[in-house]
Amino acid sequence: MDFETGDLVEIKNKKGIFRGIVMPRHAFSGEDIIILKLDNGYNIGIKVDDETKIKIISKGLSKKTERKSKINENGIPVSVLGTGGTIASYIDYSTGAVKPAVSQEELLLAIPEIEENYRIKSRTIFSILSENMKVKNWKVIAEEAFKDLDDSRGIIIPHGTDTMAYTASALAFMIQNLPSPIILVGAQRSSDRPSSDAYLNLIYSLKLVETDLGEVVISMHGSTSDTFVQVHRGVRARKMHTSRRDAFRSINEKPIAIIENEVRFISSYRKRSGPPVLRTGMDEKVALLYYYPNMDPEILLDIGSRMHGIIIAGTGLGHVSNDMIPVIRDLVSRGVFVGVTSQCLYGSVNLNVYSTGREMIIAGAVPLKDMLPEVAYVKLMWVLENYPGEERDKMLQNLVGEISERRVGIEYV
Amino acid sequence: MFKAGIEIHQQLNTKKLFCSCDSDLNDRVLGEFTRVLRPVQSELGEYDAAALMESMKRRTFVYQVTENSCLVEMDEEPPHDVNMEALEVAVLVSLMFNCRIVDEVHFMRKIVIDGSNTTGFQRTALIGMDGYIDTKFGRISIRSVCLEEEAARKIDEKEGIAVYRLDRLGIPLIEVTTGPDLKSPQEVKMAAQILGYALRSTKKVRRGLGSIRQDLNISTDGERVEVKGVSRLNLLEKIALYEMERQEMLSSLAEEIKRRNPDLEHIEILDVTDIFRETKSKLIRNGLQKGHRVLGIRVPGFSGLLKSDRYRFGKELAEVVKVIGIPGIFHSDELPNYGIGENEVRLLREKFSTGDNDAFIIIVAEENKGKEALLYVIQRIRKAINGVNPETRGPRDDGTTEFLRPLPGSERMYPETDVPPIRITEEMIERLKGMIPKSYEEAIRDISERYGISMQQAQQILDENREDDFSFFYSIYPDGNVIFRVLFNIIPEIEGEGLDVSSIDSGVLEKIFSALAEGRIVKEAIPYILRDFIANGRIQFDEFKPMDEDELQAIIESVVDENIGDLKSRNVEGALMGILMEKLRGRADGEMVNSILRRVLERRGVSK
């Protein structure tokens, strides 16, 4: 059968004749099913077997619409670097498939408010779902962002939300002394939906380029309502919900700012500075290990032996079981950096309180204060490559806001 | 020629379609949140006309979270797997209507951005197609049976803000769409009854006001008009009738416009605010105080078409601006009026340079909004020459309708990628075939035979959805005619007296029918017992205990004595029966009273 997606066909089977446009297969569709879009707009699945006859009525036309963006020469210059993710996914209406990306240009074009006020320079660096991000991708983003830092009042990076906080952390360490903010923006509902959070997140995030902020931040819905956006320091942000719009939270710290029509800073932040420094080197031989009761110490030994550094997300104040301690001692003695963070996320680790903790310290583990496990993981890769021999000092030093010395008694969820 | 089809939307009483919340209405509001919706572009980079018009209202939506709503209804969590119980009802209904059933179900997103869906779309899937149902007045084709999710319930609409409650959002709905086979408003009503019964016969439907709604598709001159969301069956016929009249008016209007042949290409929007600086019109004064402008247009050749005995096109135009949030228009066929004086009308005529055949229209609004509104008005005026405009209308309580939005195009549908396709297996279809309930006609015959009542009575029981009550009461007191009289005559009569019968529930009736079965009362006592219950909030039978024969005999004798001299009527017996039954207040069986009376009269030599 030589029909293709998009063709108008007539399928004749036991149930009669069905006429419609052939749609792309769904991953979960039956092997023997053809999906047709009927005249009334509905898609239905039709079973085909040896007796089924399929007649092509007309071949599909590939519709390609070119839309040129209007460039506002007087607008504030902003760079948009597309990376993919929900915020950039779009339905292909002729075929009905969800495509990971149109050009960023097209996405932004849908928002007149943006066209009016900004001179957008946009390019798609790559289009990948954020779970597929690798260290090499972080490097490319950092290099591309670095190129545009001087000419733009801000860099907007639409990004999938799953690993957005990792990328933000990587960028925060890789590019320092920022003359312009680097703003990662995501969406929990794709921009082809009327209820998408992408619009508010984008429109409000752009307001940051008019401020003196000079940090890597994540800018996302602050509540389930379409009313305000929270600006989180990249190295303090964490995706705390699988699906809600307000999935991102600042941990152990207030957000930097709230944007509701206007930007309102609510805690201290780094101002624009410069010249920017780019160091993208990363030692990828680092692992992040989530401790659980009854963990076999062999696992730590096995993984640790193949790494230059390991971050343990321990229980409570940062603990692991007693039988892990000899392995820590062994790894440290072989030059492996063992950093300790907490699964609690909120609060600081402290290995002085209980005997297990004290034993861990004696064995050579380094308690990493209130740094988030994922941030510690990214930071350790960067520190191992850029500060050989100074790992301990640098890991304990607050470089870009990833560690705080005091935590105030505000609500923590 | 009148042609109509209906769409029936019936809520199911299963759990919700894409989550495990209960399908109930729930007034316990736990919190609120606020959203906006944006129109999304179609494949051609164009916005759907209906969606665009909706977005012009620039509304904010407030959603009330209830106990029976979760993150799915909030659009904060992807839909769960489809509710298979609801899906099977849809397949069953498709089988009942002889439809071809799809092999694999694919849910779609139908764009709806009036806020009634938090997602901005309604999830809907086609289950069956190309079916039919045979009726007394011929075969009605069934175009499709769809399974979809119910919209949120609108609670309030104030300036720029619509408030919706999430309790109703996500309740499974079966949508049955007929072909345009109904040839009169009466057939519309009958078809709704028959289809409504078929859906109820699955025993999986919700009850109560709003649990079933009809949309009407009516055409008289080719163009289709959809009237959305009629929840009362009795209104259906009236709406069809009025809509037929409206469409006939628009068709003859089109003929008249063709005859007059005005130039409608060059209509200019003018600002006439200055004329109203000193106006007595309160509405305009209030507007000007808010900084609004008075804007208007000349409509060439439309004099008498906006409002006269034959034409009411002004009303159509008023509805168009109302949709984008402007209360209405003023036009030359109705002015001077509403505080707008003769002098102002004269100045307007000058300003618009209207000739004898021309009309003018003005509106009071914020400048940009007003211009947008007038552009819609001009567009609508230009379309008038085509007769009926394809559009979606909403029902009013009096059976008339109002413009809601242009008819949506089919490009508003795209796949719901969050819901995996569902296979309909041969096994499922065979199993469900065994569960097909009786047809409407069969069911009427059945009820009539089972309870010993007429076909007409049986039909009334079906149409008013009282089968379950009826069968329950019959199990207590097996006399179909008495039960029918109580449910369909006595209670409505008491209601007709102005009493509130809402407290008469099946518990109350159960007690009464039990007393009847035990012989503690006779059927004649029922109206008295019910009135006593409404007045005093208690059910008591002692006061209505049947009299023994001696006591009855004595009363009858005395009544005959008292009245016989005064009665000149030819039917002395009938007259005496009336007096007696009144006096006895249900404490005796009518037949018994009659037979005693007859004996008494015979003894006294009074013949019939």
Ligand SMILES: [Zn+2]
């Ligand atoms: Zn729910």
